[in-house]
Amino acid sequence: MANVETVEGRGIPLLLDDIDTDRIIPARYLRCVTFDGLGEHAFEDDRNQNPNHPFDDPRYKGASILVAGRNFGCGSSREHAPQSLLRWGIHAVVAESFAEIFFGNCTSLGIPCVRVERAVLETLAESIKQNPKQTVVVNVRDLQVRFGEKKIPCEMSDNARQALVTGEFDSLSRLLEGVDDIQEKAAAIPYMSHFSDV
Amino acid sequence: MTKPSNNLFNTVWDLHTVRTLPSGETQLFIGLHLVHEVTSPQAFSMLRERGLKVIYPDRTWATVDHIIPTDNQARPFRDNLAEEMMSAIEINCKEFGVPLLDINDKRQGIVHVIGPEQGLTQPGMTIVCGDSHTSTHGAFGSIALGIGTSQVAYVLATQTLALTRPKVRKIEVNGTLRPGVYAKDVTLHVIRKLGVQGGVGYAYEYAGSTFESMNMDERMTVCNMSIEGGARCGYINPDQTTIEYLRGRPHAPQGEAFERAARWWLSLASGPEAEYDDVVVFNADEIEPTVTWGITPAQSVGVSEELPAINDYPKEQQFLVGEAFEFMGLTEHQPIKGLKIDVAFIGSCTNSRMTDLREAARVVKGRKISPQVKGLIVPGSQTIRDQAMAEGLDKIFTEAGFEWREAGCSMCLAMNPDKLSGREICASSSNRNFKGRQGSPTGRTLLMSPAMVAAAAINGSVTDVREML
């Protein structure tokens, strides 16, 4: 698995709060047995209701860094949400804060989600609107977001950051390593042995 | 960071800790993995691609709930995509040796309803499911977490997850709920006060006399909505009510083993000296029947209140509040009472259990629903459906003009044929009022207790159920 140390690309501002995963990918697109093809349906209902939605704005075509508001990705645990963003072309999200399951899902797909203070976030979104072509760099190692001449600090939990920069965000191989420990642990849990030892 | 001692969450977390991973995360053993048709097909494919097996098939249980029609369940389903998902879970469970409670199995139902009902859900367990409302199972004093599909694959393959321990907040509610005020109102009230993001970083422990006097159905309603308050999970300490609920359930321990189990379960409960990262206290008598008016579960008011004004909110929230007013087609200071509804839905893993159906039936009995309203009752499981019919509740509902359906998620997220159309407004006992949640991109949802939904169905508009009891 490749290390995710920096993500570089153009930004797309969507500075709204409490965007839930039903809005990111409506439930009707969960009727699928693979994640293929989800990209084109990202924010579909919002886009239909708002002709000026950034996801349809040609200025942001090809952008890979999403700038969102507070509590981004709340609601359903559907991994379809980050999967659809990823397939749309989003490789990092900068927001004021994230819902936890969404954050975990993104991390396990290698999509860094970093938090930035509101005031700075607004500067970033504004700067992207003024100059959509500029490069935005999300540096996971140094916890910095760079755009134009500006360098702003961002936050991310140590564990997630570690997982991304070491390329261990898909934790399956690590978890599999512990198989002996897992079985030993299981044997010590009362309900795993019909409560015979309690 | 100092680690609070002696609360149930930390005790159970420590018990299940396999080791600390290089990232700093905990590798946590999972005692029960529940699986449903929507979030699992890609996980089984991952296993196949990597040549992995399900490590503990006997700790894994699958059912079908999200996509199944609740009227005509004949196979193949009319919706090809739904049929494809049904076949996928059937093939996957067969191939990987996972027990599946299919629609032709009397134990089938919404995954968070049947886990407890079958006695699979027990205190002191770690429980996961590819579904955010897994928090429901916390009602039994377990750590119950919603996970994504990649994590579903990890748990299938290793029975463990890489997780970061959240902080624990005690939410204490004391006192007796007034008549007409239900568990749903308590949880809506908590979310209204703490916000949809208030719980981020926390597990919620619900404590205090209000929760202690609730039955298990009611406790499940409360824990179910923890996720809507942003919390990673929610739980209630096991007590005698928990034990009596589990006694005799098919997958609960039996005989002498049950008594040993019960002693262990009680020993896990947070003691009086337990420490928390945060404590919030509410009074039961400040809570009235609560109704959401907006597009997040925190945008709610007491039924006798009027809607807020945009200016009542802090500046940074005003945009979202404005968006809610616009989407809902409502105006500032409008009373919520009297707002016309088109659809009434009683169901979902929040409120589709016997307690909910009985309370709704009590309101409906001898009355008729408004001719303008389409009313739908969708029991949470086939077991509940049968029990309700044995008590004659189906008759009360159908005579009033409701449709009496088969068990499933139905109009909670409308992945099956049960959907709102256009701008319809639905009084709903479910958990989410997000834009488009009930199947129409412009459809509108008002969350409330099942008794309140029943009252709204009868009057054709939002009603204070206390006037009808």
Ligand code: SF4
């Ligand atoms: S009833 Fe609704 S919230 Fe519950 S599992 Fe089904 S879709 Fe999810």
